[in-house]
Amino acid sequence: MASVSTTAPNAHTRAMHNDLGREDQTLLLFAHLMEGGKEDDETVESLGKLTKLLNDDVEATKKGEKSITAVIDSDCVDTILCYLDMRQTDVVRGHAALCTSAYLKAAGEDGSKKLSAFFLDRIQRGTYDDYIVAFCVAATIFPIVPDLTSELFLSEGFLPSLGPLMRRKWKSRKVETACLEMLNAACMHSHCREAVQKYCIDWLEEIVDQDTEQVVESMYTTDPDTATQEGSVSMRRHSIHVQNLAAVVLTKLRLKAVQPDQAPPDLSDPSQPRIQPATTSVEDLSKKFTQMLIKDPEHSSQSSVEGLAYASIRAKVKEDLAGDPQFLKSLVKTLESAPPRSPLMYGALSIFLNLTQYRPALTDEQKRISQLKAYADAVGKLQPDPLNDNEHVSARCKRVFEAGLTPVLVTISKTSSVASLTLIISILNSLSMTPSMRGPLAQQGAVRLLIGAWTNLPEGDPKNMTVRRTAAQALARILISTNPMLVFGGSTPINTAIRPLVHILLPDQTVDTRDLLPTFESLMALTNLAAVDDDTRRTIVRVAWKDIEELLLYNNPRITTAAVELVCNIVQSPEQAEALFADTSKPQAQTRLKILVALADAEDAATRSAAGGALAALTGYESVVKAIAERERGPEIILGLCEDDNEDLRHRGVFVLLNMVACEGQAGKVAREKFLSKNAVEIVKTVVTRSKRREIVELAVQSLKLMLGKE
Incomplete structure (x- = not known):
């Protein structure tokens, strides 16, 4: 490694920091990070500066400058990666993840080699500390470099070695937690998921099914001296948190066995095996998560929500969750108290999305193809699950709405990420499908939320096009069935709704299938607004007359009718x-x-x-x-x-x-x-x-x- 001073930079050194060359700045930052014992804000500051240097390095090397990664040796890489340890604070781990990503991008193949060497070396050492760091690093970098991490994960002998580690008589909860977080991340990769299914399913089942009372009773029976061994009871059984994590991993594995929208097998069918394997089903796991969230939300909400976010893809699980008012209220509270832009918030929103999501509307041609597929699938008994039909989804939407979700969505939307806001809009879009809920949705602030989302989502970003159209359509549905005079006023003038509605007046030209429902609903909503006053009519004409005039002669009678009704009010x-x-x-x-x-x-x-x-x-x-x-x-x-x-x-x-x-x-x-x-x-x-x-x-x-x- 290049020689670096281990003396903390004083105020004068920090003041001159920007005058140093890029390599010297890099070495000083590593010196600071290697010292340890610093406050989190100091560590975060150093990691942030190093991340910026590495990001800038990519552009600098394109201009012919020497890369700063030449002075970053294995010890330096170890330093960054060790800040991914679960025993570090979340803010430090987050900045270390950004720094690791920047380094791997800047260092290319050399960075991949150093990362691989770090991981394999730690696994070979085999101490609890080494396992914790190696597993934490793997869990963090899976989404950053999935191909490299999966290669390490699938290296010969690694997965089979996890079983004996997790089955050790004396438990290390941090090792178990780090291992399961790694498996949880790995399950997002198809080949890794298959390997986990092959090598880890048995001991995952054992962890989930462990009865802690039986474990304690067995310990006293087989080893009477247990009572004199301080801490031995807790150290010889899996913690509740570890069980919860194992259940999340098991849920991801189980969900791949059958497609989420397929009905469960008919056991009365003679072609089905008479004896079903004794495994923990997705439905069993979802009940476990549900009880955890209700009884102990403070300590189990993250794993419970993550598990249910996957389990609720299944129609039967959706019905069970939506039919449990206590669970729905607990989930609403969890969402309300979740930190902004957190995985917990996104997970809770994902569950609500799964509960309320309708099947996509099909054109006549798509319906015909779907019928042919259903006929072909009949031989294999793979029929769409009837619990996902519109009637069941509508009933679930009503129960979710009655749990008090809308005001919480309005509140959290103000600080949500774009990803979370996308889910919020989709949920409101589903709720707005039921006419009887549109008035209450408006009263609880959904109109203001949708107008704000449509306005604030960047228009030029292609990823936001569909989201903005969905927000506008949900807004249109609500405004069809509500009195505008009761909805608008104060900080939300009626004219703020016109542009979002006009946005969906013409069919989306970027998709192959032309959906006229948004056009129809937009016309109906604008007709309702045009009944208010001359100022509103003037704005509609100024913004949308060209499109309205085109729709008067559209080759669809319902569109033409809606357009003429709007003209009648104008x-x-x-x-x-x-x-x-x-x-x-x-x-x-x-x-x-x-x-x-x-x-x-x-x-x-x-x-x-x-x-x-x-x-x-x-x-x-x-x-x-x-x-x-x-x-x-x-x-x-x-x-x-x-x-x-x-x-x-x-x-x-x-x-x-x-x-x-x-x-x-x-x-x-x-x-x-x-x-x-x-x-x-x-x-x-x-x-x-x-x-x-x-x-x-x-x-x-x-x-x-x-x-x-x-x-």
Whole structure:
């Protein structure tokens, strides 16, 4: 190793630190780290500076500079890796992990060799301290360099050696904990998971199934002198924490045996084996985790939550968890008290996501393919689990909501990571599927949360595109079913919801399958907002009119209907009615009016109704009356509404008719003449005799008088 001073840098040295070359800075930092006995904040500061030097080194070497890793020998690497020891504080371990990652990236193959040598050397030494450090290092670097770590993990003889270590008469809880944390991380790698299944499953089962009372009783029976051996009882049985960790590892192994969405085997089926292997099932493990979280959340929440985050992928486990109100309340409390951006918070959110997640909606083509697959799978008895159908998921969502989750989601969203916020949005999206929960969701702050999430997630990041669309869709669903006047105000003006809704107006062009549900729900929500006031209508038109106009002629009747309903509410604003339709001197206004009149003759009754409502507002303008009257089929279409079997449509038809025949000037005269030439008198008389609603009869009678000149 290069010679370094072991004297702590004084204030003058620290002041001159930045004036030194990169290699000298590196050596000084290692000297500081090797001393030990420092306060955590000093250690963290040194690790942070070293991490920065290593990160900068990657760019420096690209420019032809010499890498600082040349002065980092095995002893230096040992120093960094030993700070990953579980006996260090979490903040030190976290900075050491960042530093290790930066070093491995900067040092390349040489760094991998030094890491391998460190791990193998510690394992060969075989002391408890060496095992602890080696296992902690392996657990930390698995996600950083999975290929290298899996190679070490799968080295000959390593996994088989763990069984005797874990079965030793005298237990070291730190060794056991470090070992199980390593196995837990390793299970994320498919080959490592298979190896753990092969070599470790038996002793993992033994740890999970250990009855501590039986262990103690057996010890006194076989060794009466136990009572005189201080500490021997606790040292000869696995701790609860170790049992919990073993259960988490076992859960990950068990989940790979059967696909999560498959129904359990039918034991009445003669093709199934009559004797099932006596193993701890995922369902058994989930019950263990559930009880742990309820009875001892302070000490077992991390392992319980991690285990359930995996176990709750199974449909049967989902049903059991959602059917336990005490567990749901405990999990809500755990989430509420979890540190921001912590694995505990993410794990608890993952459980709630699993409980509330619906199967993805399928297109007709996808449904057909799914049916074919189901038919093919029938031979192998691999049918989708019915506990994951919409009815069961909806019931689970209701129970989760009733446990008081929403206010907690609102609170933690303010300090959540992007990953946790993504889960929060997905959970709210599922809860919003149930119409009866939308109002309470809005009252508990979900609207403000979703608007804030959509606004704050970086727009340019491709990873956030789907999340932002999901947030906007959940917002749309809630706003469809709630009174905007009760939702908005104060720090959340109504206009803040418009841009997220407009974001999903047009189908997502980046995916192969075109999903029109977000478009439909966005239109419905905007329609609800457009009923509030002219300022809101003005904002909608300014931000979204181009897209709304395109959707008026969309090749889907439900989309067209929703778009016309939105236009109907928009034109209740005189300003927007005049600008968009009434100024018929502009070709665009003429075209829009023609489209609206044509839609009043659409096959779909809801579309005709919406178009009729819009024309009822627009025919208050003389220019609109003239344009409709002079159109070849304009009067016929209006009379068609008057003849409709639906009384609501007849009401709209005679309202438009009265507006047109009551219009003053040349436009009114032309309208009356056109209607008379289309047998309007007989049609309106029929309306009078057919209609039961007084307001329709009164409007029809007034129209007759005007057309016959008796007014």
